[in-house]
Amino acid sequence: MTGRFHSTADGIPAEPGAYVLLVTLAEGVEVRLPGRAPVVLAAGRYLYCGSARGPGGLRARVGRHMRRDKAVRWHIDRLTLAGRVAGAWVFPGGDECALVAGLSSLPVPLPGFGSSDCHRCASHLLAWPEGVGLDLERWTGGAPPPPVPAVRTPPGCPPR
Numbered sequence: 001m002t003g004r005f006h007s008t009a010d011g012i013p014a015e016p017g018a019y020v021l022l023v024t025l026a027e028g029v030e031v032r033l034p035g036r037a038p039v040v041l042a043a044g045r046y047l048y049c050g051s052a053r054g055p056g057g058l059r060a061r062v063g064r065h066m067r068r069d070k071a072v073r074w075h076i077d078r079l080t081l082a083g084r085v086a087g088a089w090v091f092p093g094g095d096e097c098a099l100v101a102g103l104s105s106l107p108v109p110l111p112g113f114g115s116s117d118c119h120r121c122a123s124h125l126l127a128w129p130e131g132v133g134l135d136l137e138r139w140t141g142g143a144p145p146p147p148v149p150a151v152r153t154p155p156g157c158p159p160r
Ligand SMILES: [Zn+2]
Pocket: 096, 097, 100, 115, 118, 119, 120, 121, 124
């Protein structure tokens, strides 16, 4: 499985496959999964593994994640609307659960997130702490990870 990082949807192939979405949260976001107590995801970087099998394939799905004008339909929509999508690694023909397995060294912030239909993974959302390398580099042919924008200072905080 090989993939590439895209910071916009334009160059993403309109093929079926899987992706790892990079979302940054500038502040904590409360997420409530059905039947569970609400959990606050702390500010920071998150990786969400998903798949696109419908019309428009990866380009349409990742493009939807990057758009801000949408109704909340999936768990991940809460995060993409509250935070910022920095881009996505896309894997045409790839499998989302294999991507989760490859990132298994990362912490799971909220079990069940994005994996309601999945019986293999604890969660399709992983936290990506600062300073931690990604196994994704292995799948992208050793290409260096993309520059990840720093989590911006929340409004109201004076610049340092
Ligand atoms: Zn899974």
